Amino acid sequence: MEERERLRLLIKERALRVSDQPIFKLSSGRLSRFYIDLKQVTFEPQSLFLLGGVLYEAIRGLKPEGAGGLTLGADPLAYAVSLVSYLKGEPIKPFVVRKEPKMHGTGRQVEGLLKQEDRVVVLEDVMTTGTSALKAVEACKREGYKVLCVYAVVDREEGGRENLQREGVEVHSLFKVSELL
Helix, strand or coil, X not given: CCHHHHHHHHHHHHHXXXXXXXXXXXXXXXXXXXXXXXXXXXXXXXXXXXXHHHHHHHHHHHCCCEEEEECCCCHHHHHXXXXXXXXXXXXXXXXXXXXXXXXXXXXXXXXXXXXXXXXXXXXXXXXXXXXXXXXXXXHHHHCCCEEEEEEEEEECCCCHHHHHHHCCCCEEEEEEHHHHC
């Protein structure tokens, strides 16, 4: 079975919860009939490695120096892509975007070993409104990185793509929620 299809089935089996009524509260505050808890995939070594491989293949043609996003959802994605890219001989450095800049030390919001002008892909686990991804994009731009695009594992198809595109950000996803329901 193709890796992308294996990953789709894993997400559907482990991470997707569906109800007849809107009982799941999202980070946006809205209620939804379905919830995608991608940690059920990213916290298991074999499925995380599979996800890292599928994401790596999706972004490698962009030739990014870095991949990462807003903590906590993007952290395992960034590390998985970094590990797989290293094993493939084309290392992509991981980075983490804090929700707020540090109030001590260097005061940085983006942690990683990147330098200004590096090309980066902002990763998102599950995209709903695009607010988290946009926060990460803006932090990366303040650091002087060239943001190539946002790449979500799952696009809930609830306006996130359109919101980011209005801000001039290219958006891709491995899956749309309609492929999982």
